Amino acid sequence: xxxxxxxPNRFQAQADAVNLICGAKTQSNPENTVGVLTMAGKGVRVxxxxxxxxxxxxxxxxxxxxxxxxxxxxxxxxxxxxKTPRLGGYEAQGPAPCLEIGGEMNLAxxxxxxxxxxxxxxxxxxxxxxIVFAGSPVKYDKKVLExxxxxxxxxSVALDIVSFGEEDEEKNEKLEALLAAVNNNDSSHIxxxxxxxxxxxxxxxxTAIFTGDGEGGSGFAxxxxxxxxxxxxxxxxxxxLALALRVSMEEERARQEAAAKKAAEEASKQEKGEQQxxxxxxxxxxxVNPGTSEPEKKTHDLTDDxxxxxxxxxxxxxxxxxxxxxxRDTDMSDASADDHDLQLALQLSVxxxxxxxxxxxxxxxxxxxxxxVSSILTSLPGVDPNDPHVKDLLASMQSQSEQxxxxxxxxxxxxxxxxxxxxxxxxxxxxxxxxxx
Amino acid sequence: xxxxxxxxxxxxxxxxxxxVDWSGVECLNQSGSHSLPNALKxxxxxxxxxxxxxxxxxxxxxxxxxxxxxxxxSIVIKGPEEEGPKTVKLFANREHxxxxxxxxxxxxxxxxxxxxxxxxxxxxxxxxxxxxxxxLTIFIEDNQSGSDITKVQKIVLCGTxxxxxDMKGLKKIEDH
Numbered sequence: 084x085x086x087x088x089x090x091p092n093r094f095q096a097q098a099d100a101v102n103l104i105c106g107a108k109t110q111s112n113p114e115n116t117v118g119v120l121t122m123a124g125k126g127v128r129v130x131x132x133x134x135x136x137x138x139x140x141x142x143x144x145x146x147x148x149x150x151x152x153x154x155x156x157x158x159x160x161x162x163x164x165x166k167t168p169r170l171g172g173y174e175a176q177g178p179a180p181c182l183e184i185g186g187e188m189n190l191a192x193x194x195x196x197x198x199x200x201x202x203x204x205x206x207x208x209x210x211x212x213x214i215v216f217a218g219s220p221v222k223y224d225k226k227v228l229e230x231x232x233x234x235x236x237x238x239s240v241a242l243d244i245v246s247f248g249e250e251d252e253e254k255n256e257k258l259e260a261l262l263a264a265v266n267n268n269d270s271s272h273i274x275x276x277x278x279x280x281x282x283x284x285x286x287x288x289x290t291a292i293f294t295g296d297g298e299g300g301s302g303f304a305x306x307x308x309x310x311x312x313x314x315x316x317x318x319x320x321x322x323x324l325a326l327a328l329r330v331s332m333e334e335e336r337a338r339q340e341a342a343a344k345k346a347a348e349e350a351s352k353q354e355k356g357e358q359q360x361x362x363x364x365x366x367x368x369x370x371v372n373p374g375t376s377e378p379e380k381k382t383h384d385l386t387d388d389x390x391x392x393x394x395x396x397x398x399x400x401x402x403x404x405x406x407x408x409x410x411r412d413t414d415m416s417d418a419s420a421d422d423h424d425l426q427l428a429l430q431l432s433v434x435x436x437x438x439x440x441x442x443x444x445x446x447x448x449x450x451x452x453x454x455x456v457s458s459i460l461t462s463l464p465g466v467d468p469n470d471p472h473v474k475d476l477l478a479s480m481q482s483q484s485e486q487x488x489x490x491x492x493x494x495x496x497x498x499x500x501x502x503x504x505x506x507x508x509x510x511x512x513x514x515x516x517x518x519x520x
Numbered sequence: 521x522x523x524x525x526x527x528x529x530x531x532x533x534x535x536x537x538x539x540v541d542w543s544g545v546e547c548l549n550q551s552g553s554h555s556l557p558n559a560l561k562x563x564x565x566x567x568x569x570x571x572x573x574x575x576x577x578x579x580x581x582x583x584x585x586x587x588x589x590x591x592x593x594s595i596v597i598k599g600p601e602e603e604g605p606k607t608v609k610l611f612a613n614r615e616h617x618x619x620x621x622x623x624x625x626x627x628x629x630x631x632x633x634x635x636x637x638x639x640x641x642x643x644x645x646x647x648x649x650x651x652x653x654x655x656l657t658i659f660i661e662d663n664q665s666g667s668d669i670t671k672v673q674k675i676v677l678c679g680t681x682x683x684x685x686d687m688k689g690l691k692k693i694e695d696h
Contacts, residue, residue: 237576239548
């Protein structure tokens with residue numbers, strides 16, 4: 084069992100294969116139960132009574148690393164045998180014993196104990212199956228094995244044999260005879276696994292033992308082998324999930340690209356933002372406060388409230404989606420139901436932004452047009468162009484617009500323009516009498 | 521009085537085939553091609569060519585659950601002269617027995633079939649033991665000639681049902 088003819092050694096390869104099979108069985112049908120027992124060593128010992136809890140089985144399999152056996156163990160081989168009744172549940176009891184490499188395996192006794200354990204399964208409706216991992220040579224006669232096989236068949240117990248380890252003509256013959264005695268309608272199988280580079284588990288996956296009567300064994304195996312499907316989800320098994328994953332991946336990618344672009348612009352904008360805000364701080368705060376009930380849209384890296392408001396307002400107007408623009412429209416139209424001039428101004432800015440990104444320059448020009456702005460402001464009730472606040476605003480707008488001429492494409496600049504307009508309007512509302520809001 | 525009722529009972533024996541719960545019918549050691557429905561099911565069992573045959577050895581263990589509680593009066597087992605069953609043990613209400621523990625329990629009744637029985641003469645069972653039968657297990661221990669394969673051509677169960685409520689017949693009383 085310590086031979087290296089199966090990687091890493093026979094014992095380990097066997098353990099891996101057992102784990103794999105237990106997993107496959109428990110997954111293929113929730114009512115399956117699996118138990119494990121060892122045949123070599125002092126005697127047959129049941130490690131786990133049939134249970135549907137894979138964790139218990141694996142825990143017991145990892146019980147303890149192999150320990151060197153006693154004095155005379157000529158081939159130091161041990162084999163393991165597991166039994167899998169199908170379609171039922173059963174609770175395992177007792178602590179998990181450790182795994183040692185014992186002497187040669189006792190096939191007959193092992194099978195008989197397995198049969199007994201299956202007989203006492205809790206759910207009698209389960210079908211009975213024994214899977215034998217035969218690593219050691221078989222020391223029983225063919226006749227004895229045939230008798231055992233017949234008994235198994237009589238009690239409708241199916242038998243799967245995994246023959247590995249010692250390559251022995253006799254052993255093969257005996258195992259084949261055993262299978263022939265047990266086999267009833269091809270429910271029993273035998274697999275010979277020669278030593279070689281491929282792991283024991285891999286060879287088993289493709290065999291009938293795994294795919295066992297057309298259950299979901301193959302599905303489990305595919306998943307266990309880390310299928311090459313995108314996102315690790317098989318489109319055949321779960322098309323909706325695969326589609327959802329793909330779509331969200333693309334969305335994420337697009338979002339990240341946009342964010343990256345924005346970040347680049349943000350970096351260039353930040354410098355300008357610093358310059359402008361310092362001059363406006365004192366005067367702008369008053370106007371800003373009434374307008375703090377801004378809509379949601381946020382952008383990161385805001386130096387102060389004013390910038391935040393400006394950017395928010397611009398973002399709202401710059402936003403391509405008509406829905407947000409419409410929201411904006413309703414907000415303001417509610418607020419200024421009686422104020423047609425306000426509406427006009429708003430519509431103007433909204434239309435400008437909604438139409439074309441490249442038309443921002445127009446807005447720029449409009450806003451930069453002092454006369455235009457003052458004309459709007461004068462038409463607004465309660466606004467005195469000579470109001471120092473308004474004057475400051477206009478001044479800041481001017482400076483900004485000059486700078487912006489160099490930076491046509493920067494959206495943040497645009498934000499400043501139209502949001503300043505907005506701020507002005509809001510400031511007007513707050514400062515002036517209530518306009519039928 | 522009792523004689524009358526006894527004969528009345530006899531007359532009202534029905535074939536319990538309608539009360540067999542087919543989802544739970546099992547037969548151990550049956551051959552794949554010659555299985556239990558050949559001997560039990562209406563139509564199949566009339567066909568002389570279709571038999572129930574044993575597989576690994578000559579014993580057969582048949583478990584028949586019923587949909588409701590019945591009283592078993594008699595059984596008919598038909599088979600060929602040579603390979604037909606000889607010793608038949610009946611167990612009432614013992615489910616999930618195996619060949620290993622079939623001899624651990626005393627049977628409710630044992631019958632040794634003669635040639636007449638194999639031709640169709642019913643075997644009257646110990647009625648008192650089969651008053652309250654939910655499932656019947658038939659253990660065929662050996663056959664007439666001692667050959668390796670036992671063949672059964674027909675199995676008929678006769679008896680009566682116990683008055684039980686048919687839950688499907690229960691109807692909700694509508695409020696008027």
